[in-house]
Amino acid sequence: MAVSLEVEVVLLDIEGTVCPISFVKDVLYPYSVQALPNVLATQWDSPSFATYRNRFPEEYCTSREGLSAHFNDLISRDVKISYLKDLQGYLWIKGYESGEIRCPLFPDVHPSFLKWQKAGASIVIYSSGSVAAQKLLFQYTNSKPDADLRPLISGYFDTVNAGMKKDASSYRKIAASRKEDIRKWLFLSDRVEEVEAAKEAGMQSLVVVRNGNAPLTEEENKKHELIASFDEIKIVR
Numbered sequence: 720m721a722v723s724l725e726v727e728v729v730l731l732d733i734e735g736t737v738c739p740i741s742f743v744k745d746v747l748y749p750y751s752v753q754a755l756p757n758v759l760a761t762q763w764d765s766p767s768f769a770t771y772r773n774r775f776p777e778e779y780c781t782s783r784e785g786l787s788a789h790f791n792d793l794i795s796r797d798v799k800i801s802y803l804k805d806l807q808g809y810l811w812i813k814g815y816e817s818g819e820i821r822c823p824l825f826p827d828v829h830p831s832f833l834k835w836q837k838a839g840a841s842i843v844i845y846s847s848g849s850v851a852a853q854k855l856l857f858q859y860t861n862s863k864p865d866a867d868l869r870p871l872i873s874g875y876f877d878t879v880n881a882g883m884k885k886d887a888s889s890y891r892k893i894a895a896s897r898k899e900d901i902r903k904w905l906f907l908s909d910r911v912e913e914v915e916a917a918k919e920a921g922m923q924s925l926v927v928v929r930n931g932n933a934p935l936t937e938e939e940n941k942k943h944e945l946i947a948s949f950d951e952i953k954i955v956r
C-alpha cells in the first residue's frame with residue numbers, strides 16, 4: 720500500500736528497519752564476543768582501548784575477566800547501553816575493514832535513499848548502536864556499485880547525543896538540532912514503543928514490518944500504519 724507524506728527529514732532506525740535483526744544478533748554481536756579476548760590480551764593498557772574500558776562501571780574495568788563476563792552478559796541480554804555499544808563499535812572496525820563484515824541492507828533501502836534525496840528530503844539515522852558503529856555499518860554495505868551510503872546521510876543520533884529511543888524527549892531533541900519543523904519528520908522503526916515515542920513528540924512515524932522482526936500484536940497492527948518496504952512511501956513536498 721502506498722502512503723503519501725509531506726516529509727523533509729526521514730529519520731531511520733537500523734536493526735529490523737534497514738537491515739535484518741539476524742545481521743545484528745547473529746553476525747555483529749558474535750563478532751564482538753569473539754574479538755574481545757584478543758583485544759583484552761593485547762590492548763588492555765593501550766590508550767585507544769582504555770577510552771572504551773574506562774566507560775564501563777568501575778567494578779567491571781579492574782580486570783579483564785570482569786569486563787569480559789559483563790560484556791558477554793550484556794550482549795546475551797541485548798542490553799542497549801552506551802558503554803557496551805561504544806566498545807562494540809570499536810571491535811567491529813577490524814571486521815568491516817577486513818571485509819569479514821558487510822551490512823546486508825534490505826533491497827529497497829539504497830534506492831529509497833536516492834529517491835528521497837531527489838525529492839529533497841534529508842536522511843538521518845537514530846539507533847541504539849553508537850554513532851561510530853552506525854557510520855561503519857553504512858560505509859560497508861552490500862549495495863552495488865556504491866557500498867558506502869554515508870554521502871547520502873546528513874546526521875547520526877544514538878542514546879548518547881539524543882537519549883533513549885522509547886522517550887519522546889529524544890525525538891524532540893533530535894528535531895531541535897535542525898531547522899525543519901518536527902511535523903515534517905518521518906521516523907521509521909520496527910519497534911512500536913519507538914514509533915509511539917516519535918509520534919508523541921510530534922513526528923510522523925510508521926512501523927516497518929520486515930522478515931525476521933518480532934510479530935506485532937493485533938492491537939499494535941490496528942493502532943499503527945505499517946509498511947513492509949520503503950517503496951510504499953511517497954514523499955510529497
Ligand SMILES: CSCCC(=O)C(=O)COP(=O)(O)O
Nearest residue numbers: 732733734846847848852853
Ligand atoms: C549501528 S550498530 C549495530 C546495531 C546495534 O548494535 C543495535 O543495537 C541496533 O539497535 P537499533 O536501535 O538500530 O534497533
Ligand SMILES: [Mg+2]
Nearest residue numbers: 732734735909
Ligand atoms: Mg530497530
